[in-house]
Amino acid sequence: MEDKTKILVVEDDQALRDLYVIILQDAGFAVDQAADGEEAYELLKKGGYDLVLLDIVLPKLDGIHLLENLHQSPPSLPNKKIVVLSNLGHDEIIGNAISLGASGYLIKSDYTPDQIVTRVREFLNDK
Amino acid sequence: MELAISIFTAISNLVLGLFTYLKNPKSATHQLLAFLAAQISIWSILNYISLHAPTEASTLFWIRVDMLPGAPMGPTLYLLANTFPGRKINISRSKLTAIIFFVLLTMLLAISPYMFTAAIFESSNIRAVPGPAIAVFMLNFIGFSLLTFIKLVSRLKKSFGLELAQIRYLLFGIISTFTLITTTDLLGVVLLKSSFFVPLGPLYSLLLIGSISYSIVKHRFLDIRLVVARTVAYTLLVLIVGFVYGLGVFAIGKFITGQQAAINDVVISTALALVMAISFQRLRLFLERLTDKIFYKESYDTNNVLGELSKVMAATLHLDNLTHSILEILVSQLRLSKAAFILFDDHHISSVKSEGFASTPDLDESEVDFLSQTRDALVFEDLDESPQKAILRRLNLSAAIHLRSEGVQIGLLVLGEKQSGDPYSHQDLQLLEIFAPEAAVAIQNSESYEEIRRFNITLQEEVERATSDLQSANEKLKILDKAKDEFLSLASHELRTPMTAIKSYVWMVLNGKAGVQNPTSQKYLQLVFDSTQRLINLVNDMLDISRIESGKVQLRLxxxxxxxxxxxxxxxxxxxxxxxxxxxxxxxxxxxxxxxxxxxxxxxxxxxxxxxxxxxxxxxxxxxxxxxxxxxxxxxxxxxxxxxxxxxxxxxxxxxxxxxxxxxxxxxxxxxxxxxxxxxxxxxxxxxxxxxxxxxxxxxxxxxxxxx
Structure with a gap:
């Protein structure tokens, strides 16, 4: 199981966190989860994730600051892709996230669970 | 010596009188002064003749004739005291007629045997024996001298400044001269029965001439500074001519031709007269230049001053600067103690700009109206007693010049006395007369400019205020706009999160992730799903509209x-x-x-x-x-x-x-x-x-x- 694709879900809302963990595990991924920014940062510093689904509005450390931290001091073992998954649709924040290295910005409410899995696969395949 | 005194007195008086008269033939003051000078002049000659007449009979005749010019002297002086420094005789017609009649009576009595009955030679003394009519002459002379004295003293009390100083000198000259003449020529002859002091008589008139001259030199009395200058020049000329002439005749007569060479005397005299005639013009010019240097030290060139004023008026628009510059030039060039512009705005005093005043001259509006009524410029010394004169006196002003532009009085230029204490000369008044209308126009232009400038400033302030209001409103709106954006962003985030959960879990159930549902549940859950999707769409649309309406949507073309x-x-x-x-x-x-x-x-x-x-x-x-x-x-x-x-x-x-x-x-x-x-x-x-x-x-x- 060591070569399973590793995904980290960073989501403070428990209902959604559980949902994303379930559908991604069902899709065959190895899924870690973090409920706040600091917890997520600890995991991301270690690195090695193939994909990270990152919320923006988070307790303790928000997604943008988290991206900044990673941008300034990248982990030795890199995380391949970080995709923002948030319900915050502010243009300015989307622009910030992309410039700080996010591969994409998805609005949660636009997607059904199967569409989320589809998009995740697309990002993973899109080198 | 007596002859020299008499001739000097006669010439000095005559020249002084003539020039005074020619300077302003229309002014009664000038006329009276000239008349008086002529009387003294004639009297001083007759006086000499009466004392050196060859016979007793002719002495009596000449004494009687000598009294003639004395008859109008007192009345003339009285009229002068009343008139000075005006242009018209300030006395009623009937009074004048009475005075003339009295003078004629005195003159008639003077040549009659009733005034002096006889002239008696007593060793070196000639004694005139007075008759009863001498009382009339004394009444005439002493009476009018006293009246003059009283008049001048009463005027002295009402005067100030320049006029005061002039009257003082006039009074000093008149009192001293007439007191001495009365004492020696009249009281001496009548009471002491001696004519010993009579030869000194004309000398006393020099006190009058001296004091009047001093008054002129010091105070430009009657604006005849020039008269004095010329008088002195001509007197000196005559004395020099006489001296050279006399010396020539004496020297030539004594050493060359002998004492009886009468024909030679005439030839030599003619030759000397020719020399005089040739040298006269040069000598005169030289002396004139010399005297001008003494008497015209403080003069200025009218054209230069007017040029300077025009330059300032053309180059200055700002009212304060304009009035300040004009006043400065006037005060410094005309050597004034002070000057001020009193500017009106529809009969109200709008502003007072002063130079040299200890405190701003405070005129009320009725006073300004009074001063504005006259047609010509007001000059204190030339004014008869009037409300205008009282106002000038109260404010210690010497002149008020009207500033009129297109017939509208826009203000007054008021001037204090000259620093020297002199009166305003003809030159001063002429300059002011030329300058006043130009100044009026310049001030009016400047006032218009001020008005526009003030309006502009107000306008600018209004614009600045409005702009700053708009700026602060804009700042507030920006803050509000940002707050609105943030609110919408966060509100939509908070709405979307639970809706996403509902939508997703309903989808899970609908798609068999929680086991098979019966068709009714399936149908109902589908409705939940659709409604949730509608809510999500609604939030998305509202966010889009908010972005469009705040102009934040940028097309990615x-x-x-x-x-x-x-x-x-x-x-x-x-x-x-x-x-x-x-x-x-x-x-x-x-x-x-x-x-x-x-x-x-x-x-x-x-x-x-x-x-x-x-x-x-x-x-x-x-x-x-x-x-x-x-x-x-x-x-x-x-x-x-x-x-x-x-x-x-x-x-x-x-x-x-x-x-x-x-x-x-x-x-x-x-x-x-x-x-x-x-x-x-x-x-x-x-x-x-x-x-x-x-x-x-x-x-x-x-x-x-x-x-x-």
């Missing part, structure tokens, strides 16, 4: 293939159309150039129109998509076979939360924001959106986007 876009739309709606048993068709697409536009926004518009068509088209209906080039535009159309829209409702279709009335009865509800958003996006692309529809015959929504 890039070229793309229109046909690909159409296939994508067809693909998206294929399933839903099939579910509703609606035929979704795409008309064949002719080859099109690639379109440069914001692909996501165009897709959103198409999705919206097709979504609406699906909602409002019943089963078995048909939706047809068309895309074609129309000149320089690409036209997209979505045609359906739904119930159609009443024409009256067309205008409401593309507005917020408005829909055509027939549509509200349909089962499929929308947010009401979709068409409004479509219109905004199309217009952002500089395109147009239209609807064609007939009730029961379906609708066609079409929009165009420019190609280039």
């Amino acid at each position: 890039e070229p793309f293939a229109v046909s690909d876009l159409m296939y994508q739309v067809m693909e998206e709606f294929k399933a839903r159309a099939a579910d509703k048993k609606i035929t979704l068709a795409l008309d064949p697409i002719q080859p099109l150039p690639s379109l440069t536009a914001d692909r996501d926004k165009v897709l959103q518009v198409l999705e919206n129109l097709v979504g609406n068509a699906l909602k409002f088209t019943p089963s078995e209906g048909k939706i047809t998509l068309t895309v074609a080039r129309k000149e320089n535009f690409i036209e997209f159309s979505v045609n359906d076979t739904g119930k159609g829209i009443a024409e009256a409702d067309f205008p409401k279709l593309f507005t917020k939360f408005e829909r055509g009335a027939p549509l509200t009865t349909l089962s499929e509800p929308g947010t009401g924001l979709g068409l409004y958003l479509c219109k905004q996006y199309v217009q952002l692309h500089k395109g147009t959106i239209n609807v064609k529809s007939k009730v029961d015959q379906g609708s066609t929504f079409s929009f165009t986007l420019p190609l280039g």
